[in-house]
Amino acid sequence: MTMPRLSREIMPGVHRISLPLPGKQPGPVNAYVFVGDTVTLLDTGTSKTVGLLGAAMGELGLSFSDIDRIVVTHGHLDHYGGAKKIKEASRYDIELVAAEEDIRGVEQGSTVPNSSMTYFLKTMGVPKIFPPLMIALNYVFARMADNCPVDAVMEEGQKLDMGRHEATVVRTPGHTRGSVCLYLEKDGVVFSGDHVLEHITPNALPMLEDWPGLPERKSQMEFYDSIDRIEALDPAVLHTGHGKRIRDLASVIDMYRKAFTARQKRVLSSIRPKDESVFTIARRLFPNIELNLRFPMEMYLAISEVYTHLQVLEEEGEVCLALEKNRLRVFRH
Template structure:
């Protein structure tokens, strides 16, 4: 199956530029033709004027209208995937178009969810415990605040759960909860057509970053993203898939080979971390700097997230342990 075959299945992709080079290319919004007319929309892209213009141009190119959208499903609570959903509602004529998402990610997207001023102090305290210097913590706080300009929150996120089937004109899309990249990430799978809408769960050329997720009160260990991701990706590997429709970049095939390479990539990273810890205890920040010596300070959240996530996997196997007796925390080879 190729992308051209998707037209016959009523699936249309709109690529929307993003300002994040780490994302793996433009973000994709998918329009799926419904049985009784109209469209199901899977992800919406960013909420910036440039992204909204690209989305509008995509609708025009396909000869479709915003008022044909009957429901929006958001894969996860990152700004490049839900940011324009409010714009689509408004172009449709009001908030009557329902937006669906997993409850675990709903607070990120909802008007009722916590604001950055509530989240920032908890994240700053956690980063400091992981050895991040105060000036970098301050930089990341400003960076995090700026990220909210890429999206507008939504008045309501209706819950959607594992196992629900979204029936469209040609497809029966099964909702699959695949936590890892975020706690509430959702994918869609047509078992008969062997079509998998993976959003950021599986990308062809980029490893999905396992981002730090703190609990409601800032607690550490609330969600261990890479442990969850490795479990979810094993579930995907077991599925029969002819074509993957990712969140970034064009569709691709060969999902098992990509998954195997990705799992091997994480194993090599963990071996390198163990090698670094043989020389003595280090903070997560020190380990991240050793893994990415040329990374910019603005990349510190991504590199620290990747480092901590791999350390959590190693902790679960008893290969490393964390010394919390004093701050900043240090990791030791077990």
């Protein structure tokens, strides 16, 4: 009996390796190996899947010692979590490359300080039990990744040698502050990390790194701008951080825009004239979140989604957000 192959050549000299993650969404994470005069690994999977990654590279006749450079699309643990073990397993130095604004995630395990997370959730009006649950959950997640020092920073417009291809770094903040896409101009191909996914609308998580206080940056708006940037490149194919490749970007972006417009309308129409917090609005939109004490992540994502949409609605003059005694009050104009 032959074992199914773990890697798949998606373009000349580029191999996709799909690595498992717990939970249904966003599904297995894709790592990509670019082979040529040099070998580059784009995203690593978690520290738990390093063995599987090594086996997949073995199919290609490669070991970790053949890797010259690891590039991470953003500082989430499923994308960088294996870097430290890979570096340790190599006989040679491997350069780890990340964008400046996501270095904290790669080197410290979370882009967000605990104090900022706690302040954010309290200000949103969640029940007292949630902030410590969320912090505890972050510790559980952190066990899927090893923190790793970043050796080099990649900048907007920088050219990267990726085996037989050349990639340009395109800044696409939104999902995280430092998210990047890699654009292979000659091939009309984009490696999109979690910025564009085929099967789900990515989360533009609140940029809680703007601590102390609430985030100044509006992740949802930055995400919209970053979508415009990728749309303008008009790539023929996108290889994503999770799920299948995208051949029809226009229809995926259309799906995003419709989903976000609908969600924004629902957020606006959920605001009652009386005293409102982000939590009371989120509870109206997602009635189950309160019961899901076992799933604080769902609460966090619901709160995040409402908050980032409210930032857009505030910018558009539809709502007013006022901080009173460490509680964010929401008023409709």
